[in-house]
Amino acid sequence: MAKKEPSQNEPVQQLGITDESSLKNILSEAFSGADSTGGKDDSYKELETAKLIIATFLNPAYINSTSNLSAEEIDDISDAYYMNLIFDDELIDKKITSFIELKRSETKEPKNLLSFLSEIAGKGIDANRMNQNNGLISRFIGNRTR
């Protein structure tokens, strides 16, 4: 019977660890703050925005109200909310809230809550937006890799 050839993925010799406690220290130090702050990916942002808007609309005070927010306005509110996480200005939060409330008072083509939520749920992650290389990425990637 022919001898079995070692698979490409099987290392010939095993990697050894000389000092396990040092290794543990390195790893715990490297990932000590991994879950607290730092970058959030786009899908996470979208989800958080959706949760925020849903939470606002599910407030009993507004449950029977209507919304006239257009898709662009929802995007703007979402952007403003995330920018304000950095700038932390109360006035912007108030402006967002009052803008949403003002919009509710409009009666032209009113949307009910259900259609609004289904719009958010159906929106998902905008693939085109994610594919746009903007800012840092486009500066470094340039045209080479497209």
Add this chain to the structure above:
Amino acid sequence: MDELQKLNTVFSRFIVIFGGEYGRCKSLSETALVFLELLHTQKTKVITNMPIKYPVFSNLEITPLVETKQFDLNELSKMKNSIMVWDEMHNDLFSRNFNTEKNKFIPNISVGFRKDNIKLRGSLQFFDTLEKMMGLMMEMVIIPSFVTKYSSDSEEDRKIRISNKDFTVSWECTDKKNNNERFYIKINLYPFLKMYNTNFKPYTLAVNHSEYMERLYKNKKTYSEEYVNICSEKINENETNWRGGLEEIP
């Protein structure tokens, strides 16, 4: 995706490039990535043009990358199941050399690396300076950015960073293989600082891959014999530089 899933995605890509200008911790990020990858994949071979020291690992074979002959397909077979670290790779893969014999070893990367299961982890500053074919082959781009800024003065910032043991960066990963999906990995690079030499200058590789040498022999037979000597001097110089850099790592 949790951090491990994200890292697994990075490990699974054959060509991963760190990008960005000076002081973004590209080389340090490479050092950390290879460390984690070795640990995860249990690979035991690293070939690198910058000296790296991993005292935590034993049975690890680290070979200097000094000449383009190392990219010949028969040479790559000797490096099966390894990780290649190629710092400042635009020095050797400059975009303006794209049509010359000097860059003719690049197609070997697309063939040999996958067949021999060699993973390439490189770094460069601007992607437009990179050879076009290499740019098209890269599967993932990672741009590291510091999470906290301590000072606008780079020197001052570095001093505070070291005293605070905070080299926390966010790796902005663009997965070109998966429709440019983007995700972030947050990692403190401080524990990896002593594993590489920040002042090391990688010299350009000696150009002696088989296609280049054959062409040279056909066109300039007398010079090609002289070139062999020039090349071996260059290889010695590169190796001395590499070993000198390794000795400087504490």
